[in-house]
Amino acid sequence: xxxxxxxxxxxxxxxxxxxxxxxxxxxxxxxxxxxxxxxxxxxxxxxxxxxxxxxxxxxxxxxxxxxxxxxxxxxxxxxxxxxxxxxxxxxxxxxxxxxxxxxxxxxxxxxxxxxxxxxxxxxxxxxxxxxxxxxxxxxxxxxxxxxxxxxxxxxxxxxxxxxxxxxxxxxxxxxxxxxxxxxxxxxxxxxxxxxxxxxxxxxxxxxxxxxxxxxxxxxxxxxxxxxxxxxxxxxxxxxxxxxxxxxxxxxxxxxxxxxxxxxxxxxxxxxxxxxxxxxxxxxxxxxxxxxxxxxxxxxxxxxxxxxxxxxx
Amino acid sequence: xxxxxxxxxxxxxxxxxxxxxxxxxxxxxxxxxxxxxxxxxxxxxxxxxxxxxxxxxxxxxxxxxxxxxxxxxxxxxxxxxxxxxxxxxxxxxxxxxxxxxxxxxxxxxxxxxxxxxxxxxxxxxxxxxxxxxxxxxxxxxxxxxxxxxxxxxxxxxxxxxxxxxxxxxxxxxxxxxxxxxxxxxxxxxxxxxxxxxxxxxxxxxxxxxxxxxxxxxxxxxxxxxxxxxxxxxxxxxxxxxxxxxxxxxxxxxxxxxxxxxxxxxxxxxxxxxxxxxxxxxxxxxxxxx
Amino acid sequence: xxxxxxxxxxxxxxxxxxxxxxxxxxxxxxxxxxxxxxxxxxxxxxxxxxxxxxxxxxxxxxxxxxxxxxxxxxxxxxxxxxxxxxxxxxxxxxxxxxxxxxxxxxxxxxxxxxxxxxxxxxxxxxxxxxxxxxxxxxxxxxxxxxxxxxxxxxxxxxxxxxxxxxxxxxxxxxxxxxxxxxxxxxxxxxxxxxxxxxxxxxxxxxxxxxxxxxxxxxxxxxxxxxxxxxxxxxxxxxxxx
Numbered sequence: 084x085x086x087x088x089x090x091x092x093x094x095x096x097x098x099x100x101x102x103x104x105x106x107x108x109x110x111x112x113x114x115x116x117x118x119x120x121x122x123x124x125x126x127x128x129x130x131x132x133x134x135x136x137x138x139x140x141x142x143x144x145x146x147x148x149x150x151x152x153x154x155x156x157x158x159x160x161x162x163x164x165x166x167x168x169x170x171x172x173x174x175x176x177x178x179x180x181x182x183x184x185x186x187x188x189x190x191x192x193x194x195x196x197x198x199x200x201x202x203x204x205x206x207x208x209x210x211x212x213x214x215x216x217x218x219x220x221x222x223x224x225x226x227x228x229x230x231x232x233x234x235x236x237x238x239x240x241x242x243x244x245x246x247x248x249x250x251x252x253x254x255x256x257x258x259x260x261x262x263x264x265x266x267x268x269x270x271x272x273x274x275x276x277x278x279x280x281x282x283x284x285x286x287x288x289x290x291x292x293x294x295x296x297x298x299x300x301x302x303x304x305x306x307x308x309x310x311x312x313x314x315x316x317x318x319x320x321x322x323x324x325x326x327x328x329x330x331x332x333x334x335x336x337x338x339x340x341x342x343x344x345x346x347x348x349x350x351x352x353x354x355x356x357x358x359x360x361x362x363x364x365x366x367x368x369x370x371x372x373x374x375x376x377x378x379x380x381x382x383x384x385x386x387x388x389x390x391x392x393x394x395x
Numbered sequence: 396x397x398x399x400x401x402x403x404x405x406x407x408x409x410x411x412x413x414x415x416x417x418x419x420x421x422x423x424x425x426x427x428x429x430x431x432x433x434x435x436x437x438x439x440x441x442x443x444x445x446x447x448x449x450x451x452x453x454x455x456x457x458x459x460x461x462x463x464x465x466x467x468x469x470x471x472x473x474x475x476x477x478x479x480x481x482x483x484x485x486x487x488x489x490x491x492x493x494x495x496x497x498x499x500x501x502x503x504x505x506x507x508x509x510x511x512x513x514x515x516x517x518x519x520x521x522x523x524x525x526x527x528x529x530x531x532x533x534x535x536x537x538x539x540x541x542x543x544x545x546x547x548x549x550x551x552x553x554x555x556x557x558x559x560x561x562x563x564x565x566x567x568x569x570x571x572x573x574x575x576x577x578x579x580x581x582x583x584x585x586x587x588x589x590x591x592x593x594x595x596x597x598x599x600x601x602x603x604x605x606x607x608x609x610x611x612x613x614x615x616x617x618x619x620x621x622x623x624x625x626x627x628x629x630x631x632x633x634x635x636x637x638x639x640x641x642x643x644x645x646x647x648x649x650x651x652x653x654x655x656x657x658x659x660x661x662x663x664x665x666x667x668x669x670x671x672x673x674x675x676x677x678x679x680x681x682x683x684x
Numbered sequence: 685x686x687x688x689x690x691x692x693x694x695x696x697x698x699x700x701x702x703x704x705x706x707x708x709x710x711x712x713x714x715x716x717x718x719x720x721x722x723x724x725x726x727x728x729x730x731x732x733x734x735x736x737x738x739x740x741x742x743x744x745x746x747x748x749x750x751x752x753x754x755x756x757x758x759x760x761x762x763x764x765x766x767x768x769x770x771x772x773x774x775x776x777x778x779x780x781x782x783x784x785x786x787x788x789x790x791x792x793x794x795x796x797x798x799x800x801x802x803x804x805x806x807x808x809x810x811x812x813x814x815x816x817x818x819x820x821x822x823x824x825x826x827x828x829x830x831x832x833x834x835x836x837x838x839x840x841x842x843x844x845x846x847x848x849x850x851x852x853x854x855x856x857x858x859x860x861x862x863x864x865x866x867x868x869x870x871x872x873x874x875x876x877x878x879x880x881x882x883x884x885x886x887x888x889x890x891x892x893x894x895x896x897x898x899x900x901x902x903x904x905x906x907x908x909x910x911x912x913x914x915x916x917x918x919x920x921x922x923x924x925x
Contacts, residue, residue, distance in 0.1 A: 199668035210657040282763035282792035368499030379489040
């Protein structure tokens with residue numbers, strides 16, 4: 084298997100931990116959001132980067148976590164910890180349910196089937212206006228966001244919490260991809276027919292990978308709802324299926340830290356471009372084109388190919 | 396009911412054109428072109444500019460737009476292909492990133508130059524056709540006919556000419572085509588341009604009915620993908636059938652089954668998913684595509 | 685009887701549209717034999733082994749492995765039951781290391797070693813048997829063609845199968861490599877039976893204890909090499925005199 088990887092990952096997490104005290108308020112707040120979204124991207128990478136499942140339906144799993152946690156907190160009155168768990172489970176279950184049907188297809192058909200399920204979910208959120216309030220969204224009351232006496236709307240509280248979630252997700256991902264199961268996932272990506280003739284059931288392996296990936300998305304969605312106090316239909320739209328794909332591709336598919344790098348870069352790219360010009364997307368688009376020409380395997384993927392072998 | 400059918404036919408006709416364009420790039424080049432919807436949008440927006448240049452003569456302006464816009468869009472597409480996609484060797488993952496980048500650039504360009512508002516384009520002529528049951532816009536009928544004519548042209552191009560043969564050969568085996576002295580780079584650039592041009596023609600045709608707007612590309616992109624996959628890759632008849640199905644489905648589900656529109660759309664969306672799950676090769680495609 | 689027959693297929697049928705690729709084939713394999721499958725191109729050899737391995741579903745007929753009916757078992761379950769299959773066109777994980785390729789095979793087979801040291805030992809042993817022991821760290825796709833073919837066979841062997849199916853294994857190999865291949869295969873029984881599709885008659889005659897000849901999806905003849913060589917029908921259809 085590829086080198087250790089634990090050291091660079093620990094280093095990244097250490098730097099992020101130091102950020103709690105060192106970062107100026109603006110970037111401190113930004114990183115909370117980036118870490119939650121990077122958790123989402125890390126999960127996407129397990130399905131896409133390692134197992135080769137190009138899903139366009141992850142917004143559904145993200146939304147399952149988002150609304151699962153929101154409803155658990157508001158309608159059922161659960162404490163945030165339980166709401167987070169409920170949202171995480173909702174993401175995993177949604178992914179498993181979609182997987183049972185969608186994994187009968189492969190390639191582009193799989194893309195479209197997952198996309199269709201996610202679109203149906205998004206439309207359902209719009210149709211259930213009385214409960215979800217559609218595009219306008221639900222605002223979670225502060226009472227639902229107090230975790231053991233800590234206020235989740237306070238950056239000093241949610242930064243370490245976001246870091247803890249992201250760290251757990253990143254380390255679990257590292258462990259997974261270095262395990263026997265991770266190797267089998269890669270085998271499915273590389274050559275499914277060969278893997279089948281070595282005794283592995285493609286359907287089971289891919290379903291497990293998708294469910295794990297959906298669990299990550301659910302956890303990220305739930306954390307998003309609880310930390311930012313908002314759940315709206317726009318977070319379930321197709322854009323939120325394409326974003327994790329973009330982050331993973333930019334950072335490097337099939338690298339452990341790539342999704343975080345991609346997420347960080349895209350966030351600050353948009354941030355920086357909008358400070359320069361009102362034509363933000365023009366700059367972002369051009370930057371993507373340049374990036375992809377010079378680093379077609381994503382940043383970490385290309386670096387690793389160029390010989391920086393220790394990158395996780 | 397019949398009116399819903401006619402509206403559905405108009406949507407289906409335009410969708411079929413857009414989807415055939417996508418099917419070409421997708422089928423021949425194996426490229427997932429996320430920016431295809433933006434080529435559509437660009438066609439509509441350019442049509443507005445062209446017709447604005449001839450305020451007195453809507454018919455002349457429109458006729459000009461019908462020729463100029465697709466050519467401009469095709470030129471942009473060819474440029475994008477040569478400058479970016481070719482250098483990526485059309486590998487799937489980088490190509491997706493690149494076309495997302497292209498999407499951002501085109502969308503922002505339209506927003507900056509055209510503005511955030513939806514703008515109408517006057518139809519080139521305005522008369523009503525009196526059908527036995529009700530009157531109907533003559534222009535919409537012409538859209539259907541024009542789309543059918545263009546589809547016929549594409550079909551003839553693909554199956555009756557040397558260009559079509561070269562394209563099919565490239566599609567089946569890129570390396571083999573190269574060995575037979577086919578300039579694959581040229582074929583790819585041409586196909587990418589043709590695909591974009593078809594989307595632009597479709598947009599010009601529809602823009603007098605629906606207004607031009609810089610965000611109008613998203614729906615055609617999603618719907619074309621669905622149509623291409625449901626219809627089966629490389630099957631022109633399948634694409635046409637799927638476009639009809641998708642174009643008519645929304646309207647029919649809500650009028651025939653008395654479902655509220657959103658529920659009808661949910662049902663239609665799930666139906667598409669289930670068709671693919673149980674017939675992954677598409678409705679008319681051959682197995683093991 | 686069970687001890688004498690490892691695999692027993694009866695009345696296998698597989699039609700593609702109008703093409704009768706396999707049309708009512710019976711075949712028996714002993715647990716300790718090398719059995720060759722020969723026949724002209726398009727006779728249905730690859731389809732037949734595809735049916736046995738479970739890559740293609742049989743439209744009629746039955747397959748029993750060690751007395752147990754496996755006709756409806758999916759391919760990956762058959763692998764766990766002890767049927768290993770190597771592809772005619774080399775199918776390895778080209779972007780993974782040779783070690784990772786082998787580890788996947790070792791852990792996919794019926795007998796699974798526990799722990800990392802045991803896995804390493806097992807992989808090293810399997811690579812040693814095909815003479816690739818010093819290549820474990822290399823990326824599989826960078827190996828020479830001959831070595832890739834060997835890796836393909838090693839993957840099958842690492843599954844510790846009861847039956848190893850080889851689809852044209854010597855195609856494209858150099859003479860020296862073919863000699864090494866013959867030694868390797870000859871050493872497999874009695875632990876592993878071999879079903880071999882092969883066009884190189886020299887290899888067939890040297891290795892096989894029994895030969896089955898297919899033609900137009902049906903068994904033309906079956907028996908020991910000497911009998912097959914003398915069979916008039918086979919000569920007419922295949923050996924061509």
